[in-house]
Amino acid sequence: MKLSRRCFLSFVAGGAAGTALSPLPWKLTDDLSIWSQNWPWTPVPPDGEGTYTLSTCTLCPGGCGISVRKIDDRAIKIEGAKGHPLNDGGVCILGLSGLQLLYGPTRIQAPMKRVGDRGQGRWQTISWKQAIAEVAGKLKEIRDQGAPQSVACIAPKDVGTVAQLLSRLLSAYGSPNFLRMPSVEDAYEAAIYLTQGATGAAGVDVENADFILSFGSAILDGYGSPVRMFKANSKMKELHGTVVQVESRLSNTAAKADQWLAVKPGSEADLAMAMANVIISQVAFDQDFIANKVDGFEAFARMVQDKYAPETVAQKTGIDSETISKIALQFAAARKPLALCGKGKGQTPGSLKEALAIHALNALVGNINRSGGVQALAAYDYINWPDIETDSVAAAGLQKMRLDGAGSDSLPHVRYLTHRLANIADGVQALLVAETNPCHSLPDTQAVKAAFDKIPFVVSFSSFMDETAMNADLILPNHIYLERFEDVPVTAGVARPTVGLCRPIVNPLYNTQHLGDSIMQIAKALGGTIAGAFPWEDYETCLKMTLRDQWGTLAKKGVWMAPNATRTGFETAPGKFVMMNDDMGAIYMADDVALQGGDDAYPLVLIPYDSIRLASRYIGDTPFMVKTVSDTVIKGQHGFVDINPETAKRLGLADGQLAKLTTPVGEATVGVHFEYGIMPGVVAMPRGLGHTAYDAFLAGKGVNVNQLIGPVEDPASGLDAAWGIGAKLA
């Protein structure tokens, strides 16, 4: 039989009918639709038990409480901890995106030793035993040469057990060169010490103020404890309080303030003095406080009346005398006025004169040591470790002057002058860098990197491959904050001593080790009295023993806040708030902080500004943060500067074009962004960009403003008070 065409067609028709009568087409259609709605390559997070763990964020000095949601052992979301005394459920963009740091690609996964040149990025993974042995071996060698003082350490803070362990290691070893990264705390501490005689940070009770006079403080862009400041600002708005922002740029804070005083940058101290003048001449000050609790008022009054009449100051500040008088009197008339010091996030110390002048405004309205005011924060006194027994080498080393000169006879008011790192490198044989990134965040990064080149031995404890880790010889990676225990005493302007507990949310992902344990192991390897200074088995034991009294509260609530500890008296010699004495007279009479490059070659002034969307300290921006930055700040890889269109047109620059920005310190290609909110003659650039290390999400984006600005020392204190730098844009 021959299969005819008809038979074949008939067979196919039968097949089609049979197929239609079978489940095949319907089932296939259904399966394909399920398949196409659940592509097998689309990642689906595994299901599991959801839990929340309370911890404390350490990504900035703010000390916010966080509540981390986990599914089984995987952290999936960071939220603000409800009921926390600082941030009560709120969280900032950096804190929110912390999981990108935990699971991101820039983590250092094991101890590493440099095998190529510095900065080349060629590393060899080594064991922890070898890493500790190498550090201890080098430190022993330096000590055997009788130069323990040539070992320095940079840390982000000097409070808390980890910072204290580092400092203790240096003391037992014989070096006075513990350095803290610069911030407005340096100036605030000096001002508090001079006026109130107290040692410690300034606490500002923003929650209870009804009039905030902010001298450039980025209340809405990361000043102090950022979420706390946001909340205080919102509360102030609800209660119809007043915020006056003194700043040369229309920042978010200025835009949301009740009044914006566009002051010429660098003249804030004069403005504060002129306001003091008005308050004194109009007798608008707190007469009871001045009469009973202030020493040196007459001398102070004489000085401001002689030198700082509003009319005299008007031209220098760019604020007319009527406005100065009006704001000064509004400030004095407010029920709970508060003047804030510290530009931007407060990452630079600024001039001591400015801090004193602003603090004097608070004193004039009697706003010291009371609700809604400023007070010396009681010192964190929970660390009561046994005294260190020093051997002869250590004792000799500790007798030496600090390399940075802080606390010397000529610079008695300050404790750290870390910006001098570039100048003191010759005296440093070994540098330990803990959770800071000086190669990116100290001013004049080229000079800092050159200093690193001079230092023979650099150890980084960074968890991330940042610019400083790139320039280290050894990296002993710390657990990141979501993997470790740590006490977090907050100094960022909190009104009451507050200690948060940072605790492990997940088990360490990589072969990292707690910095506290690394310090102890180094000390133990060094032996003798150094090892003897560390009697604890490991960091966790040390922490629990140290926090003995508060551990229960901390473990349960995640935070401990001192009962209201408003100080009543003053610890100065006269027992009063000192507005003027010989020391302070010298500071007030000292020259203004000069502008580097303030000549014809550099007709513009470059000022840095801070944004809550950009992290500008140790931690680099997370990919999520970079995504939220406007294209007038970064576009592609280019960073932009804000410039007033009038100034730009005068220079022949068009909006959006690229131009070369030159300062006495460096140069960079930047985009030009026309912005009416910035004073003519000034260009502004955000901090926190221009990373060269890290990963493709961050490296090469924008320009690091610190590569264009160098430190300028305050003649009175030695602190870095650079508020800008001469610049040329072409």
Added chain:
Amino acid sequence: MSSNEDPKPKDVTEVAHASSPSPPGGGAYLLLFFIIGLALSMVVGWAVFPKALYSKKSQPFDFNHKMHLEQVDESCESCHLFRADGTFSGSPRLAQCVGCHEEVLGESEDEAIFVEQYVAQEREVPWLIYARQPDCVFFSHAAHVKGAKLDCAVCHGPTETTESLKPYEENRITGYSRDIWGHSISGLKHNTWDRMKMDDCAACHETAGIHDSSVQTGRDACFVCHK
């Protein structure tokens, strides 16, 4: 020269005519071929296709639900429990089992596998989940078990009487269990638990009169399950 221009139309007609006369009984032949086609495709569709569509997999080891239920007080929820936050835990985790199974109990081979390969090594058992719905579906056990007071068996069948686990049949296209479509390839069902497709959810919601899930329309809406 192209073949289109080949001038032989007559030959083509002849060839066509040569094969065209129908053989005797041509209608029957056609019907025969139709039936063969029909039968073969029915065999493929009803028998070959289901076999080809599903791969059979064994569970890591066997499990006796009946015996375990005799040991516990709170029925299914003793092991398939609701967590404190109301979420459903699904298959038990190792931590729930080790209370009893720290050491090998009895002499079964499955018990030995469990204790030696999972408990001792602290590995979770990679159970194959018969009732797992596609990821595009949201399903809350709490709403059905606690809220609507449904018995587990309504959807999962009389699992409590089984002494061993049936083979897991995985759909090669979707990757989901055969239990969702149901064992019958025709999609017919006799019991509520025979099939767990969208229509089955909808039918039950319809019968139970649940029409309050959309505020706007007052009717059941896609977003109840497809969030």
